Amino acid sequence: MKEQILQVLRDLRIYALSKNVEATFFYHEEESCLMRFANSAISLNTNEHLIRLEITAYDKSKHASYEMITDLNKLAEMKQGVDIAAEMVKHVQPLNYQPTVPVYPETFIDESVFDAALAGIASDERLEYFNQAVAGLETDEIKLSGIFSSGVNTTAQINTRSEHLQYFKSTDAQISIVLSHITLKWEVIAEQSAQKKTDLNPFAVRRDLTFLLERYRHDAPQQLPLGRYDIVFGSAAIGDLLTMMNYIGFSGGSMKRGFSFIAGDQVGRKVFSNKFNLTDDPTRPETFPFQRDQMGISRKPFPIFLNGIFNSFTWLQDDADEFGASPTGHTVMHKSLVLGGGDKEAATLEELVNLPRENDLLYIPFLHYMNIVNPSKGLITASSRFGALLLKKDGSVAVPYNVRITQSLLDIFGDRLAWLSRPLVVNNTSMSYGARNPTAIVLPAFLQVNDLEISHSNSTY
Amino acid sequence: MRKKLQKQIDRLMVAGASSVDARWYPVEETSQLLMWNGNLKNASSSRESGVGVRVLYKGAWGFSASSNTDNLQALFDKALDNARVAAKRVTFPVRLAGKVPIRASFTSPNRIDPFAVPLAEKIAFMKELDGQLNRTGVTQRICELIFMRKQIVYLDSEESEIEKNIIEVFPTIQVMGVDAQGESHSRKFSPSLTGATRGWETLDPHLFSENAARIVREMNEVLVADVCPKDERSVILLPGIMYLQTHETIGHALELDRILGYELAYAGGSFVKLSDFGELRYGSSKLTARANATLPNSPGSFGFDDDGVPAQDNVLIDKGLLVGAITGRQMVEEANDRIGKKIFSGSSGANRATAFYRVPIERMTNINIDPGSDGSLAEIVKNTEKGIILDGDKSWSIGSNREQFHFATDIGWLVKDGKVTRVVKNSTYKGETVKFYNSLSAVGNKSTWEVRSVDNCGKGQPNQIMQLGHGVPVCRFDNVTIGE
Structure with missing residues (x-):
């Protein structure tokens, strides 16, 4: 299959050259399976096999793109796509900057994060994983929801400037398991990310669910008073906050367009707590990385924040072209973010709960429906969800109704950042919009931020 | 073929x-x-x-x-x-x-x-x-x-x-x-x-x-402009934000698959229970909402849904009382069975898929608020003692059961004693859904009613982006917290 893909791309390149069309070709193939659960049943079991081809034609400072869902055996259709893109570019207007057309110095093939066993996982195995993860936990009132999403993702690129290709193939799985009470409406969740089949561990998921269920089944929920709390965020919440920061923080294009809370002159300055170390690290297989970006730039570990000091914006090639910046190898479908750990020995929820504490701690594992209130201030808002706990200083644990926080990322990761877990975990941040694009962030299991305000507190679920 | x-x-x-x-x-x-x-x-x-x-x-x-x-x-x-x-x-x-x-x-x-x-x-x-x-x-x-x-x-x-x-x-x-x-x-x-x-x-x-x-x-x-004050007052929502308020806290809350728990693993559920139909005072008597897939010019109109059911115009909230939901063929049967009575008489024709490679699920059509009898925007402002007019969908965030929300808008105009006084920036408002709609005190007439299209409503796993519409008038809600 790989050779067929590469040959089709070579054929398209030759065709474009024969038509005097300057072009880049981006091939994306996904074999996606998703088993979805609701009300303790399988509500959907689906397969999609889709091949997308994006052709971008260039004419000096003009470019235009044509994308199709196609098949490898439809070369003639793909060639028509070249003709369409070439026709489109005639009619678009020039940019006021010169877009860079990539030149690949060598052919680069990377299948290091492909696992044949995970690629071949069957529907029955996905079902068995769920059955093991929730064995004995469901009742007439506590129902199972969730997904087991897995797939194979293949991307490949070629262009008319060089004969070399880039080819990446990966496997991924994203599991979310929710147990919810059908009348009381509370929910608890456990998640897992896998790059290879041996990463799958339903018993670890079951351990987390069991621990949360013990609290939620037996403790009466309470409405928290509004005010300021020391908050421990779980890995999913941290992942969401970092994903948002990727958008309104260290993206060079966002900064130039006034959509960032970090200004251009803050490079080299302290922005966050000295405990905060964030790197884009494509050597981490858990992040489904790209070792080359789409421009052919070799990607190495790229520090973004070191001890809270802002090291560099990340630049898409197009933004770098427009704003006269140097590209940083970030023209990729996703980055490979790694948030460095701290010194707190807490890897599991049970270990967190058992840590000695001087104050009450509000544990928020998951932030629901986060949105940007004010990008210039890094101000976001979101609600807690899925198994929040109030860890009281006397060692007891209570169950709170959900709360809303409206806070700046500058405060969350600034001097109020008290500690981070030493053990790192993988948070799968994949969205299933559009083309498959498995993403994950490596990050501490927990981090604590002191003195954050909750602005709304539910009186029910 | x-x-x-x-x-x-x-x-x-x-x-x-x-x-x-x-x-x-x-x-x-x-x-x-x-x-x-x-x-x-x-x-x-x-x-x-x-x-x-x-x-x-x-x-x-x-x-x-x-x-x-x-x-x-x-x-x-x-x-x-x-x-x-x-x-x-x-x-x-x-x-x-x-x-x-x-x-x-x-x-x-x-x-x-x-x-x-x-x-x-x-x-x-x-x-x-x-x-x-x-x-x-x-x-x-x-x-x-x-x-x-x-x-x-x-x-x-x-x-x-x-x-x-x-x-x-x-x-x-x-x-x-x-x-x-x-x-x-x-x-x-x-x-x-x-x-x-x-x-x-x-x-x-x-x-x-x-x-x-x-x-x-x-x-x-x-x-x-000055920063929006932080206090409690009437908010007058123009269609440029009222459409989104309707979308998030009426539309998504009344998708029957969500009510039945089919979205719990992802974007969440709904505070609405099956026993609420015919019982819950969702809003004040000024609130009548409907799912109308028959408007000619809106992306929420599509002739027939992906169950093969014709487009319909159904009341969801009748003078404040919850009476209907957004449904396809499957959820109607399950809902009636679960509650042990026939609360839904059939599919409302709202099962749609975004593409050939996605499965149909309950989607909004045109989720509309009927125009009211409280006059034009000017007349509503004239009858407002302390308020703020809000417009523009800057930010939106909803509780996991659509039970509470926080919205930021592009612009606000303060209102005092029936007159617009000044523009403010960074305007926000928040509330609890049922309490909020029960504070609905004025609904603009037909002159204030606009149909807004939505091209990017996300739902489901694998995720689906859908196109739909909202016909909404100017609405005023009282005692709302702003500025947070």
Whole structure:
């Protein structure tokens, strides 16, 4: 299959050259399976096999793109796509900057994060994983929801400037398991990310669910008073906050367009707590990385924040072209973010709960429906969800109704950042919009931020 | 192709399936143009075609899709295999509400096919607008045009055969500027849907010119405005934010699959319970909401849903009382069974898929608020003692059961003793859904009612983006917290 893909791309390149069309070709193939659960049943079991081809034609400072869902055996259709893109570019207007057309110095093939066993996982195995993860936990009132999403993702690129290709193939799985009470409406969740089949561990998921269920089944929920709390965020919440920061923080294009809370002159300055170390690290297989970006730039570990000091914006090639910046190898479908750990020995929820504490701690594992209130201030808002706990200083644990926080990322990761877990975990941040694009962030299991305000507190679920 | 699909449907029925349907997309096209500060950053088109197959077997769904239609037998068999595995974990065997088989077609009303308009003409339209937005105070100018065309052929094992040809146009202009404190602010305009059609002809240059000048003026007013106060007062929501309030806290809350727990693993549930229908005072007596898929000019109108059920106009909230939900065939049967009585009489025709490779789920159509009897915007303002007028969908965040919310808007105008006093920036409001709608104290008349389109409503796993609409008037709510 790989050779067929590469040959089709070579054929398209030759065709474009024969038509005097300057072009880049981006091939994306996904074999996606998703088993979805609701009300303790399988509500959907689906397969999609889709091949997308994006052709971008260039004419000096003009470019235009044509994308199709196609098949490898439809070369003639793909060639028509070249003709369409070439026709489109005639009619678009020039940019006021010169877009860079990539030149690949060598052919680069990377299948290091492909696992044949995970690629071949069957529907029955996905079902068995769920059955093991929730064995004995469901009742007439506590129902199972969730997904087991897995797939194979293949991307490949070629262009008319060089004969070399880039080819990446990966496997991924994203599991979310929710147990919810059908009348009381509370929910608890456990998640897992896998790059290879041996990463799958339903018993670890079951351990987390069991621990949360013990609290939620037996403790009466309470409405928290509004005010300021020391908050421990779980890995999913941290992942969401970092994903948002990727958008309104260290993206060079966002900064130039006034959509960032970090200004251009803050490079080299302290922005966050000295405990905060964030790197884009494509050597981490858990992040489904790209070792080359789409421009052919070799990607190495790229520090973004070191001890809270802002090291560099990340630049898409197009933004770098427009704003006269140097590209940083970030023209990729996703980055490979790694948030460095701290010194707190807490890897599991049970270990967190058992840590000695001087104050009450509000544990928020998951932030629901986060949105940007004010990008210039890094101000976001979101609600807690899925198994929040109030860890009281006397060692007891209570169950709170959900709360809303409206806070700046500058405060969350600034001097109020008290500690981070030493053990790192993988948070799968994949969205299933559009083309498959498995993403994950490596990050501490927990981090604590002191003195954050909750602005709304539910009186029910 | 239709005969081949029908042959496969018949074959799976013989193999034991209880329902089979296929959606064949001979063509789906999207064209997107994005001009940013005069640069045509994106000029792209896409085209796709394929078949999606849904099979019901022993009370469980299986789905399979492919762009390769050369081997339909394998595609249909895969869907059946998926259903067979799903049938190993069934708690409520899927039943489908009854319907009348339909052999019909639907074509969205358009005078000018946007795909027939030359690219150069579209770009000239944007270039003209970009020039009009290039004014003092504006640091970012954005013009975006999105065009969609779908041809969908639906066939099922109940002898339905429906063809839909749908065209949509989504235009937006936006400006951004930076205030003295270094904070960005924006103002945008998307036209309300006023005519009887939805093609290229809806892009009225005069309308865009008027509104380009308006959003530049209003954004410059925001740049020098004071920060929105933090207090409690009446909020008067213009259609530019009322549509989103309706979308998030009525539309999503009343999707029956969400109410039944089918979205819990992802975007969450609904505070609404089955026992609430006919009982819950969702809002004040001034609130009447409906799901109306028969408006001619809106993307929430599509003729027939992807269960093959005709578009309908159903009341959801009648003078404040919750009476209806957004439903497809499956959820109606399950809901009635769970509560032990017939609260839903049939599908409301709202099951839709975003593409051939996604399965249909309950989606909003046009979720509308009926105009009221409290006059024009000016009359509502005149009768407001302490309030704020809000417009523009800057930010939205909803509790996991749609029970509470926080919205930020692009602009606010303070109101005191029946008069608009001044513009404020960073305006926000929050509330609890039922309490909020029960504080609805004024609903504008027909002069304030606008249909807004939504081109990017996300739901489901795998995720689906859907197009729909909201017809909403100006609404006033009392005792609302603002400024947080």
